[in-house]
Amino acid sequence: MSAPRIRELENMAAKLSATARKLPPGQERQDAFREISKFRDKITALKIAERSAQEPKTQHN
Known part of the structure; x- marks a missing residue:
């Protein structure tokens, strides 16, 4: 999932919280x-998965 989409979800959560406070x-x-x-x-969890996907893969011998 892209960073802009994750930010969109975070904004949605903030709006939901504001509504719930009412x-x-x-x-x-x-x-x-x-x-x-x-x-x-x-x-x-999506942010963690995104970071993991961006990390270079290393091989263990």
Whole structure:
């Protein structure tokens, strides 16, 4: 996944967080933040995978 696409996903997560903060306290708000956290975890995994794909491969003899 490209860096611009990952930034787009990060911006989306920020917008979701801002919207969730507007929810009244309660279960729905907690659930929203839980789902946003999972989404951010997936973004982090994509960033790690992207970095790994860009690293030069080394051979072990």
